[in-house]
Amino acid sequence: xxxxxxRVEKMLDGIGLKILAVLQENAxxxxxxxxxxxxxxxxxxxxxxxxxEEAGIIKGYHARIDPxxxxxxxxxxxxxxxxxxxxxxxxxxxxxxxxxxxxxxVSGEASFIxxxxxxxxxxxxxxxxxxxxxxxxxxxxxxxxxxxxxARVPL
Amino acid sequence: xxxxxxRVEKMLDGIGLKILAVLQENAxxxxxxxxxxxxxxxxxxxxxxxxxEEAGIIKGYHARIDPxxxxxxxxxxxxxxxxxxxxxxxxxxxxxxxxxxxxxxVSGEASFIxxxxxxxxxxxxxxxxxxxxxxxxxxxxxxxxxxxxxARVPL
DNA sequence: TCTGAAAGTTTATGAAT
DNA sequence: ATTCATAAACTTTCAGA
Numbered sequence: 559x560x561x562x563x564x565r566v567e568k569m570l571d572g573i574g575l576k577i578l579a580v581l582q583e584n585a586x587x588x589x590x591x592x593x594x595x596x597x598x599x600x601x602x603x604x605x606x607x608x609x610x611e612e613a614g615i616i617k618g619y620h621a622r623i624d625p626x627x628x629x630x631x632x633x634x635x636x637x638x639x640x641x642x643x644x645x646x647x648x649x650x651x652x653x654x655x656x657x658x659x660x661x662x663x664v665s666g667e668a669s670f671i672x673x674x675x676x677x678x679x680x681x682x683x684x685x686x687x688x689x690x691x692x693x694x695x696x697x698x699x700x701x702x703x704x705x706x707x708x709a710r711v712p713l
Numbered sequence: 714x715x716x717x718x719x720r721v722e723k724m725l726d727g728i729g730l731k732i733l734a735v736l737q738e739n740a741x742x743x744x745x746x747x748x749x750x751x752x753x754x755x756x757x758x759x760x761x762x763x764x765x766e767e768a769g770i771i772k773g774y775h776a777r778i779d780p781x782x783x784x785x786x787x788x789x790x791x792x793x794x795x796x797x798x799x800x801x802x803x804x805x806x807x808x809x810x811x812x813x814x815x816x817x818x819v820s821g822e823a824s825f826i827x828x829x830x831x832x833x834x835x836x837x838x839x840x841x842x843x844x845x846x847x848x849x850x851x852x853x854x855x856x857x858x859x860x861x862x863x864a865r866v867p868l
Numbered sequence: 869t870c871t872g873a874a875a876g877t878t879t880a881t882g883a884a885t
Numbered sequence: 886a887t888t889c890a891t892a893a894a895c896t897t898t899c900a901g902a
Contacts, residue, residue: 622775707815711814713783
């Protein structure tokens with residue numbers, strides 16, 4: 559992957575980083591406005607953005623939707639401590655449940671940390687019940703979220 | 714908020730939900746293409762999108778950037794168990810550190826669950842050291858992420 | 869609230885610097 | 886690699902249903 563790293567470095571000069579920063583904050587900005595912001599013509603921006611997409615540096619563009627508006631007011635973490643023979647079952651269960659927004663296999667005491675979104679606290683119970691047979695669960699309900707950068711990466 | 718809920722329900726009919734689904738998957742899609750997808754003219758789509766934005770249902774549009782490309786290969790969770798007199802210090806520290814991508818105040822054994830992004834495992838040590846004086850920390854390094862819906866909400 | 873048409877922008881393409 | 890010019894596509898506005 560050496561050759562690719564060379565190409566990547568080329569894209570991630572000051573201007574490339576600024577383009578990423580702009581698109582990370584407002585993905586619907588026109589190429590012309592981005593050009594103004596970074597001091598480039600719009601065709602130049604178009605080409606750089608296309609290369610950033612092709613290199614897999616930009617992985618997509620997503621509208622961020624208020625979970626409350628979708629009736630998903632409660633956020634929680636479910637941690638599961640289990641052993642290796644249950645890993646496949648945990649992964650496929652996590653993948654099948656729409657309430658699970660993320661499932662991480664982690665080092666440390668717990669084997670998995672999962673993030674969930676449900677309408678009410680009561681909805682956690684059946685969810686936890688699905689994982690209980692696979693190991694020991696520990697649930698933490700989110701009371702507030704003082705910091706949330708979304709999926710945004712520090713540039 | 715009754716009046717607003719009425720307005721919200723109006724926006725979240727089948728077409729409204731479909732517009733959200735489309736923009737959640739590809740935030741840079743043109744209003745014209747969205748119109749084709751949902752069976753509406755582009756002015757109609759433009760107006761509905763504007764209303765969804767104004768109602769706060771659409772909170773923003775963001776490019777998703779590969780953290781690896783930014784030299785942030787390691788993801789981890791730091792859990793902090795502490796007492797109420799340290800809460801303000803934890804929150805302001807979490808807000809000031811760029812490596813912290815999310816900080817949740819939670820119920821349960823731990824007081825806070827924080828998600829962090831660093832270049833190497835070694836970079837976790839100084840980070841944890843900043844929180845250690847405030848309580849007991851527990852760090853879980855992410856080995857793999859079988860499920861990740863990003864910030865996407867199930868519609 | 870939607871459609872359809874017109875006016876104004878923006879983007880994509882290709883040639884030239 | 887950037888700029889410029891042109892054609893195509895898109896967005897916005899507005900009148901009317």
